[in-house]
Amino acid sequence: MDELLNIVKDALEIGLIWSLLALGIFIAFRVLEFADLTAEGAVTMGGAVAASLILKGAPPFIATLLSVAGGFLAGIVTGILHTKLKIPAILSGILTMTGLYSVNLRILGKSAVHLGDAATIYTFPRGIIENAFVAETLTTFLVVVIIFFVLYWFFGTEIGMSIRATGMNKKMARAQGINTDIMIIFGLALANALVALCGALHAQSANSANMDVGKGTIVIGLAAIILGEILFGKRSFKNWLISVILGSVAYEVLVGVAIALGLNPNDLKLLQAILIAFILALPLVKKIRAAKQRRKEGAYNRA
Amino acid sequence: MKFSKFFGLFLLTLVVAMFAGCDDGRIKIGILQYTEHEALDEAKRGFIDGLAEAGFVDGENITILEENPHANANTMSLQAKKLVRKSDLILAIATQAANAVVNEAKKQKKDTPILFTAVTDPVDAKLIASPEKPGGNVTGTNDMNPIAEQISLVKELLPGAKKLGILYTASENNSAVQANIAKEEAEKIGLEVTIKTIEGVNDLQQVAGQLASGVDALYIPTDNTIAGAMGIVKDVLREKKIPAIVGEPNIVAAGGSITFGINYYRLGKQTAEMAVKILRDNVNPKDIPSTGLSEFDLVINKKELDEIGIVIPQSLLDRADRIIE
Numbered sequence: 086m087d088e089l090l091n092i093v094k095d096a097l098e099i100g101l102i103w104s105l106l107a108l109g110i111f112i113a114f115r116v117l118e119f120a121d122l123t124a125e126g127a128v129t130m131g132g133a134v135a136a137s138l139i140l141k142g143a144p145p146f147i148a149t150l151l152s153v154a155g156g157f158l159a160g161i162v163t164g165i166l167h168t169k170l171k172i173p174a175i176l177s178g179i180l181t182m183t184g185l186y187s188v189n190l191r192i193l194g195k196s197a198v199h200l201g202d203a204a205t206i207y208t209f210p211r212g213i214i215e216n217a218f219v220a221e222t223l224t225t226f227l228v229v230v231i232i233f234f235v236l237y238w239f240f241g242t243e244i245g246m247s248i249r250a251t252g253m254n255k256k257m258a259r260a261q262g263i264n265t266d267i268m269i270i271f272g273l274a275l276a277n278a279l280v281a282l283c284g285a286l287h288a289q290s291a292n293s294a295n296m297d298v299g300k301g302t303i304v305i306g307l308a309a310i311i312l313g314e315i316l317f318g319k320r321s322f323k324n325w326l327i328s329v330i331l332g333s334v335a336y337e338v339l340v341g342v343a344i345a346l347g348l349n350p351n352d353l354k355l356l357q358a359i360l361i362a363f364i365l366a367l368p369l370v371k372k373i374r375a376a377k378q379r380r381k382e383g384a385y386n387r388a
Numbered sequence: 389m390k391f392s393k394f395f396g397l398f399l400l401t402l403v404v405a406m407f408a409g410c411d412d413g414r415i416k417i418g419i420l421q422y423t424e425h426e427a428l429d430e431a432k433r434g435f436i437d438g439l440a441e442a443g444f445v446d447g448e449n450i451t452i453l454e455e456n457p458h459a460n461a462n463t464m465s466l467q468a469k470k471l472v473r474k475s476d477l478i479l480a481i482a483t484q485a486a487n488a489v490v491n492e493a494k495k496q497k498k499d500t501p502i503l504f505t506a507v508t509d510p511v512d513a514k515l516i517a518s519p520e521k522p523g524g525n526v527t528g529t530n531d532m533n534p535i536a537e538q539i540s541l542v543k544e545l546l547p548g549a550k551k552l553g554i555l556y557t558a559s560e561n562n563s564a565v566q567a568n569i570a571k572e573e574a575e576k577i578g579l580e581v582t583i584k585t586i587e588g589v590n591d592l593q594q595v596a597g598q599l600a601s602g603v604d605a606l607y608i609p610t611d612n613t614i615a616g617a618m619g620i621v622k623d624v625l626r627e628k629k630i631p632a633i634v635g636e637p638n639i640v641a642a643g644g645s646i647t648f649g650i651n652y653y654r655l656g657k658q659t660a661e662m663a664v665k666i667l668r669d670n671v672n673p674k675d676i677p678s679t680g681l682s683e684f685d686l687v688i689n690k691k692e693l694d695e696i697g698i699v700i701p702q703s704l705l706d707r708a709d710r711i712i713e
Contacts, residue, residue: 199483217496293484295461344470
């Protein structure tokens with residue numbers, strides 16, 4: 086039973102940090118219906134900015150805020166590439182992600198930096214709460230709760246609604262007088278700001294930042310979103326947001342189980358890809374089945 | 389429907405609890421290897437063999453828990469947590485893994501002995517205070533190359549050489565450090581140095597070709613990107629008829645010409661000696677100085693040098709630890 090408790094504890098600590106990434110990817114992929122690959126660069130950028138600023142002596146809070154600003158800018162670049170220069174969505178993201186590699190390397194100065202004993206946003210809570218797990222998880226939880234309320238409030242405002250409308254039906258949104266280009270740019274900026282926040286918190290929790298952090302993060306985010314939707318539903322926007330956060334924790338539980346069972350995490354990647362492909366294909370399968378059903382009923386009616 | 393989903397998840401976790409809960413009473417050695425890499429694999433093999441020679445055999449009196457996140461940050465955090473929780477001693481292979489384990493041990497407030505290997509500069513990585521006095525529960529072996537000796541191979545192989553080209557990947561900090569030392573050493577023995585960097589595998593052929601046209605020999609440090617694409621360099625060397633002095637034996641085997649470099653298997657064994665001191669003699673890690681290899685391997689790729697048309701001096705052949713025919 087100890088093992089089980091540990092898996093859940095680890096999943097909470099790590100899953101809450103990565104839920105910020107999942108929320109960012111949720112905004113791009115689900116709300117905006119925009120297949121944005123910027124995230125792989127933005128998460129590395131968040132870590133790079135936060136870690137190098139902290140090493141230069143910046144207060145951790147300021148370093149975190151600036152890394153969020155970095156992610157925001159990255160999202161704007163992708164948005165402009167897509168809306169103003171008419172580059173396809175996937176390619177815009179890939180271009181920004183590729184460019185960010187050089188930028189991140191400049192920021193870090195080398196392929197990895199280590200924080201050592203430098204103060205992070207977790208230093209203060211760890212000073213007042215004896216148990217490091219409780220201190221860190223509580224801090225991340227607070228951040229996630231704040232982000233949740235901000236997002237919930239924001240997507241209920243006129244701008245937020247306009248972003249959602251843009252994602253649902255661009256032509257209709259434009260007919261309502263919404264400037265869809267601005268909404269896409271702003272939505273992507275918001276998404277990548279969250280992704281960068283995830284990178285900044287991860288770097289401070291792991292006490293280091295490196296160029297590899299971004300690898301495969303989109304799949305992690307998507308898996309969390311889909312897992313959340315299956316397990317906890319998407320009945321309302323609020324419910325959907327909570328599902329994404331819990332989905333991220335559930336995903337880490339699954340990885341934890343795989344590790345505890347001694348599975349190779351590389352095999353897990355394939356399972357992940359199959360699961361996501363399967364779930365993405367579900368609507369099509371349902372459509373085909375419905376069509377078949379209709380044909381059958383049609384035949385029955387004629388007879 | 390909803391209920392069954394949760395039930396499935398619950399069942400899955402229960403299975404784990406049953407599987408992973410058993411304890412066999414043996415000493416548990418955790419190994420966290422950052423990623424799949426020939427050199428890192430060899431270091432791990434050397435460590436396990438070294439332990440076995442000292443009487444610590446996996447499955448008999450010790451249990452080895454092995455984890456490899458394949459360079460994935462998310463997985464590595466979870467694996468580091470598991471290893472710190474369960475192990476009596478941990479080996480971390482490569483800097484990232486060492487950092488993850490040390491950070492996690494601090495969080496769990498455990499002073500489990502932690503050994504690292506294949507870390508180029510453990511002081512810069514803030515793993516230890518100084519090589520002589522590591523200071524905490526962490527010590528291990530570094531994989532710094534004998535760059536001065538490697539550069540002197542240029543003159544031994546080609547006594548008439550005047551110009552040396554140094555090639556590495558711009559993003560690899562480790563390579564940049566080595567390239568700068570190599571430049572200094574080369575200038576000391578009167579070589580004119582040109583340094584060129586690549587962005588990645590894509591521009592390797594072009595940059596290597598350009599560089600090779602204007603020099604008598606190439607120097608390539610332990611650069612991961614180039615190491616993984618030595619086939620391209622090999623063709624360039626054959627075409628331009630010049631040799632490449634490289635950072636470590638695996639790169640020679642992959643198409644380089646010669647090296648005086650680290651044997652990662654032996655480095656792993658040296659790390660195992662530290663583990664034995666801790667496990668058997670109860671020495672505290674803080675009293676075990678962090679070291680590098682003292683003996684290196686001279687490895688010559690005779691096949692490629694013959695292809696290029698360079699006659700290898702007998703003095704080198706006599707000293708070689710390994711000759712690739």
